[in-house]
Amino acid sequence: MTVSEVRERFLKEKEAVKTLKDLENFRQLFLGKKGLISQLFKELRSAPPEKRKELGREINLLREEVESFVRQKAKELKEKELQERLRRERLDAALPGDTVLPLGAKHPLSAVVEEITEIFKGMGFTVETGPEVEKEEYNFDMLNIPKEHPARDMQDTFYLNRKGYLLRTHTSPVQVRTLLKKRPPVQIIAPGRVYRRDDDPTHSPMFFQVEGLVVNETVNFAHMMWVLKEFLRRFFETEVPVRFRPSYFPFTEPSTEVDIGCVICGGEGCRVCKNTGWLEVLGAGMVHPAVLEACGVDAERYRGFAFGLGVDRFAMLKYGVDNIKHFYENDARFLRQFLSL
Numbered sequence: 267m268t269v270s271e272v273r274e275r276f277l278k279e280k281e282a283v284k285t286l287k288d289l290e291n292f293r294q295l296f297l298g299k300k301g302l303i304s305q306l307f308k309e310l311r312s313a314p315p316e317k318r319k320e321l322g323r324e325i326n327l328l329r330e331e332v333e334s335f336v337r338q339k340a341k342e343l344k345e346k347e348l349q350e351r352l353r354r355e356r357l358d359a360a361l362p363g364d365t366v367l368p369l370g371a372k373h374p375l376s377a378v379v380e381e382i383t384e385i386f387k388g389m390g391f392t393v394e395t396g397p398e399v400e401k402e403e404y405n406f407d408m409l410n411i412p413k414e415h416p417a418r419d420m421q422d423t424f425y426l427n428r429k430g431y432l433l434r435t436h437t438s439p440v441q442v443r444t445l446l447k448k449r450p451p452v453q454i455i456a457p458g459r460v461y462r463r464d465d466d467p468t469h470s471p472m473f474f475q476v477e478g479l480v481v482n483e484t485v486n487f488a489h490m491m492w493v494l495k496e497f498l499r500r501f502f503e504t505e506v507p508v509r510f511r512p513s514y515f516p517f518t519e520p521s522t523e524v525d526i527g528c529v530i531c532g533g534e535g536c537r538v539c540k541n542t543g544w545l546e547v548l549g550a551g552m553v554h555p556a557v558l559e560a561c562g563v564d565a566e567r568y569r570g571f572a573f574g575l576g577v578d579r580f581a582m583l584k585y586g587v588d589n590i591k592h593f594y595e596n597d598a599r600f601l602r603q604f605l606s607l
């Protein structure tokens with residue numbers, strides 16, 4: 267093969283180099299150990315001596331030309347591939363994130379407290395809170411539960427070493443705190459933790475209540491019934507059957523317990539409703555005049571109604587959870603079911 271033949275081949279082949287891989291094949295073909303240029307040098311040995319110098323020069327020139335092309339082309343192709351990669355891998359800030367980190371979510375009880383709060387806010391209630399370490403006076407005495415009153419036994423209380431203090435057994439002391447600082451009209455709910463010495467599948471020593479209190483000059487039992495029915499309808503998102511049973515609480519008179527048709531069995535009777543078809547969900551009543559007077563509110567002029575509900579119970583019914591403990595054990599497998607809340 268002559269130098270000019272190899273040059274022609276070079277001029278032809280170089281046009282076909284499109285990628286770095288092509289270029290490597292091209293380089294092997296011309297500059298490899300057994301490449302065309304090496305072959306030319308090998309053949310040089312058998313050329314007539316007087317032509318060798320001139321021929322050697324030509325081969326060297328061709329080799330430089332090929333090498334220069336390979337260098338140039340390599341640079342060009344690398345740049346091109348880089349640009350293409352950048353275009354291909356361009357960061358799109360609008361794409362959804364890579365959610366490798368597990369996302370947290372609201373605890374089902376927090377979600378239910380929020381839901382209940384929103385419903386009452388929608389009916390014109392505002393939110394009040396009180397301390398969990400409460401004065402015995404606010405938790406009992408001012409709610410018409412004097413010392414030695416048997417009603418104190420209705421709630422197994424955690425007393426604290428500091429005399430006169432306890433862990434509140436209900437959210438009702440927030441009624442007292444509210445009436446002590448605000449004159450009627452008052453229309454509040456008070457969500458929060460409460461504590462009792464109770465521990466079984468439907469009772470936890472710490473649980474959540476929502477208290478409600480309405481005090482003004484005209485409110486009556488029928489208003490209360492409407493508010494509670496409307497709340498239950500909105501919470502369970504259906505026209506649930508509701509019944510009011512006479513009951514007794516020291517701080518209300520008359521008092522009532524509110525049942526709804528069992529949302530689990532639809533009233534047929536099941537384990538959850540103990541085959542009665544009804545579930546007790548609320549305690550309520552007209553605020554006892556003694557409570558109003560204890561808070562300095564004129565019981566001749568004002569009247570009110572109050573209610574209390576267990577958030578855990580509502581959450582259990584809404585999500586079909588059969589053991590209250592699930593809410594407090596923080597088992598991720600249980601909580602994960604509520605990720606969308």
Ligand SMILES: [Zn+2]
Pocket residue numbers: 528529530531532533534535536537538539540541543544
């Ligand atoms: Zn049932």
